[in-house]
Amino acid sequence: MEKKQSLHRQGIILAAADAQVKVLEEKNCDLLPFSKKVAESGTGPLLAAGIDILQINIGYTCNLLCRHCHVDAGPDRKEMMTRQTMQECLNALDKSAIKTIDITGGAPEMNPEFRWFIERIRITKADATILVRSNLTLLTDIEKYRDLPEFFKQQRITLIASLPCYIREDVDHMRGEGVFDHSIKALKLLNSLGYGVEKSALELNLVYNPEGPSLPGSQQQLEQEYRKRLFEDHGILFSHLYTITNMPISRFLNDLLENGHYCKYMTLLAENYNALSVQNLMCRTTVSVGWDGTLYDCDFNQMLHLPLVKSAPQHISKFNEAILSNRRIIVGQHCYGCTAGAGSSCHGSLL
16 A cells, blocks of 8 residues: 555656646746757757766655755655665766765655665775765754764765855745754754864865845855854854755745746846856766666756656666766756856856
């Protein structure tokens, strides 16, 4: 019965993703298709330029329900990568030149195999950079995760933590009541272990998202503001700040549609299209792995269930670095979100 319910739910989720793709394609708001925009600006078709990063989504389960979450993650999501699929990722890494592994979710720490996977990645790629994307709250809010900061330090993990503002009311509005205070507590703990401290090799990077349908401000300027406010108000230090544009998919797309802001936001993105950002798009040097091992050009395509071009391997078990490094990128109207203004990626501004 449980398996049937899980399959039924997965079918609903797939249908919802298909519906969002249809909205993006058909409700065009008089905008040029993204593929034509790229071609028109002399930067298309969009092609991969190698694989520097393997981004692995190990599950959509999360203890939070953030309003801007492009994964639509939450406590009710049951999709979780198995140890077998993790082993297939390890096999791919073992025969590749990839040096950066980006572990994401949901809250990736909630996967029961999380620690096992991190330890095996470190064995397989001893000198690799391992990134873990954390919402911070698990590290102090839930007992069984409270030793993770020490584990992160032991495994030399680079942390990327979401903190969409330095103001309590704004963070709690976007992420839930009490989230800001739990985040601050976690950041102080991480600082005490050396994370984010000057001259430390332990990187602690924060992520900023605009609260609504607007573009992020200057990454450099926002980083200065964050440094000043977080240190003055809480004594907190960090390594870098990444600004990320809210993508018109999942919860944020639903919010745009419900409030009648969809065309206004898409027009804002398209009018701020920056051809200079295209050469640095993360999809050109990243392969995204879904919780079930399916391959995608990026985490955003993964959420819309837009797999790789058919001539490329479709599953991590069929990983082929040479073919994947030269594939054509699947694009859609949501891609305007990555090319607006200074550009946007999972690693912040592109320019």
